[in-house]
Structures are given as C-alpha cells and as structure tokens.
Amino acid sequence: MNIEEDSLETKVCTSYDEQVRTVLLLSKAGYSQTNPDQTFIAEIANLNLQNVESYFISPIEFNFINIQELGQLISTVNKWHGIILTSIRCVDALIQSFNLLSEREIILAKWQQSTIFTVGDATKQYLLDKLHLDSIGHQSSNSETLAKFILDLNREQPIKLPLLYPCSNIRSESISKSLQGIILLHEVVCYETIPNQHLEQEMKMFRQHIDRKLQSLDEIHLKNCKLLLIVVFFSPSGVMNLFPHICRDLLSLNNTLVVKFVAFGNVTAAKMTDLGIEVWFVSSEPKIKTLAREIEIRLIERLNE
CATH class of the missing domain: 3.40.50.10090 (Rossmann fold)
Known part of the structure; x- marks a missing residue:
C-alpha cells in the first residue's frame, strides 16, 4: 500500500x-x-x-485459501438457503471462487434468487458492484448484530437449509454461537489474516x-x-x-x-x-x-x- x-x-x-x-x-x-x-x-x-x-x-495482509472448495460449494446453489458475508475480504474470496466455475454466469444468476447477508453498507455495495448480487442485513454494524437479524428473520419464516459462511481464520464466534442449534451453518475459512511484512x-x-x-x-x-x-x-x-x-x-x-x-x-x-x-x-x-x-x-x- x-x-x-x-x-x-x-x-x-x-x-x-x-x-x-x-x-x-x-x-x-x-x-x-x-x-x-x-x-x-x-x-x-x-x-x-x-x-x-x-x-x-x-x-495486516491477507492470504486466500480453500478457494476451490468454496467454488465447489457455491456451485450447488439448491443446497443452501444463502450466504453470510461479514467483510469485503469475504466478497473477494467469493469472486475468486466464482471465477473458477465453468458455468459462472448461470450459477451467478441462480444466486440472485437466493438470500445473501452482509455486514455494513461497504460490503453490500462491494458485492453489488463486483458480482451484481444484492443482500440484506447490511444495516448490521458487526457479526453480532447480523446474527440477531438472521434469528429474527428465522422466527418470521424458518430457515430450513444451511447457510454458507466464508470467513477468516480469526473470525468472531458471534455468528456460529448465536445460530448453533437453531440454523445450520457451514463455515469455510477462505482467507488468513497475517501481519504486514x-x-x-x-x-x-x-x-x-x-x-x-x-x-x-x-x-x-x-x-x-x-x-x-x-x-x-x-x-x-x-x-x-x-x-x-x-x-x-x-x-x-x-x-x-x-x-x-x-x-x-x-x-x-x-x-x-x-x-x-x-x-x-x-x-x-x-x-x-x-x-x-x-x-x-x-x-x-x-x-x-
């Protein structure tokens, strides 16, 4: 930088x-x-x-990992209720995963019909700009408030399929602990946070x-x-x-x-x-x-x- x-x-x-x-x-x-x-x-x-x-x-710097695994998971759109994205870096990992797919545009179109949760306006806008995917929950300022938003949504209309959660190796436990036993969550560590060399x-x-x-x-x-x-x-x-x-x-x-x-x-x-x-x-x-x-x-x- x-x-x-x-x-x-x-x-x-x-x-x-x-x-x-x-x-x-x-x-x-x-x-x-x-x-x-x-x-x-x-x-x-x-x-x-x-x-x-x-x-x-x-x-800090970022090292992206497990991108191929994430690509395989997002290719099976019908297995997920949606995706949770708590940072711009998670969106970057998602972009890399979509770029690995041979049917990228078809799968992207399917995800446009699914539910994507984001933390903050910056993450929402970045996702919209880069992948043309809209999201909800962006009013949340952190993972804890997003978890509360998801739980409130679940009370109105139960979430039956798992949520895909690309995350950092030093992610907050707020989402996993809040949703445990209520909503299925599949975590994928997609990037590592390391000190700036x-x-x-x-x-x-x-x-x-x-x-x-x-x-x-x-x-x-x-x-x-x-x-x-x-x-x-x-x-x-x-x-x-x-x-x-x-x-x-x-x-x-x-x-x-x-x-x-x-x-x-x-x-x-x-x-x-x-x-x-x-x-x-x-x-x-x-x-x-x-x-x-x-x-x-x-x-x-x-x-x-």
Whole structure:
C-alpha cells in the first residue's frame, strides 16, 4: 500500500491555547479494494478544518485459501438457503471462487434468487458492484448484530437449509454461537489474516514523517507547539499488530506529541480496551464519511476547550 505523506496541506491551528498540528493516521485493514484513503481525503477536504493530514498504514495482509472448495460449494446453489458475508475480504474470496466455475454466469444468476447477508453498507455495495448480487442485513454494524437479524428473520419464516459462511481464520464466534442449534451453518475459512511484512519499515517511515513535522515548527513557538496524532483502528487484528509499534516509536514523544485513539467499531474498541488503550471515541457507524465528520466534531470541541 502506498503511504500518503503529503495528501493535504497541514496548517498550524492558532485558536487553541497551545498551537496544535493534527496528523491523522488511519490504521486500516481490508479496505484496499475500496480505496478508503482517497475517500477519506475527499471527506476531509469537505470539512471546515484545514489542518488535518491523512497518512495510511496497513497493519495486516491477507492470504486466500480453500478457494476451490468454496467454488465447489457455491456451485450447488439448491443446497443452501444463502450466504453470510461479514467483510469485503469475504466478497473477494467469493469472486475468486466464482471465477473458477465453468458455468459462472448461470450459477451467478441462480444466486440472485437466493438470500445473501452482509455486514455494513461497504460490503453490500462491494458485492453489488463486483458480482451484481444484492443482500440484506447490511444495516448490521458487526457479526453480532447480523446474527440477531438472521434469528429474527428465522422466527418470521424458518430457515430450513444451511447457510454458507466464508470467513477468516480469526473470525468472531458471534455468528456460529448465536445460530448453533437453531440454523445450520457451514463455515469455510477462505482467507488468513497475517501481519504486514513491511510494517516495520512503514512505521519507521512514519516516525521520520513525524520528526520532519516537529522539526518544521517555528523555533519561536516550539515550546508551545504539540502535534496531535489521531490513530484510527479498523479491526482487532490491526490493534494487535500495530499498537506495539506505536508504543515503541511514538508514545515516547509525549512532550511533543498528543496521541488519541479511535475505533471504527465496537468489536475493535473492545480489543483496544482489553489492551489498556483509552478509546477517544467509537465511530457511530462503519462509514468513512461518518468517521470524518465525527473527527471534525471532536477537533472543534478540542479547539473550543
């Protein structure tokens, strides 16, 4: 992933007691195909605040597995009530599986008549864009709320056939535990989440980026200037892989750097809390636009303190 170092001009904000520069680090996981960095840059550009800069690091990578097995399973459409897709990565695995099928278009047409469940608007839209398959349950912000949606649906009209569940090797147990004994579920681990092999180098580059920002502060105001760093975690695995690097490379700069941590969802926030990370706030919904707006609100509140 290319790191955006100078996406937006960073300006000194003078309305706060101490002059504050704001740097935004988005620690993102699994969003490369939807290019949220450019989306976020556009959203930041639309905000009133002009002192926010976006910088992106991906703490994890993905290795797709069992794609042929998944392809064989989706080819037997009549055996399933539907599919559960909890992330964009699951959709990527599904795309690869469909591409293995000799009768791809015929089978895709059959799946258009089946029920597909997705978590979040981004997954729903990605599935629609890539495979022209619509889905329900996308209002759910995580696996737990999607499981509740499926159970409510089952009470209205019993789901008799199994649900196919392509998932990660570090998936949440929310769906399997919630549906156990009520709705049949067939899990297929279709991708592995692994640490970004270049994370060490990318963090080194980011520390150099921070150092340059600090050095650029006017010598006259240096004693009163601090850099505000907002770290946004998108997944529990991102927290696990990146936080140790932040502790080592950034938190030692406590005299010149103020660090605030943001979670993109409640599951990620829970992992942060488990590690003793103080969560500044949790995005109220899993949308880049919402995240950008809520960062703006809290920065304005900070400036008015």
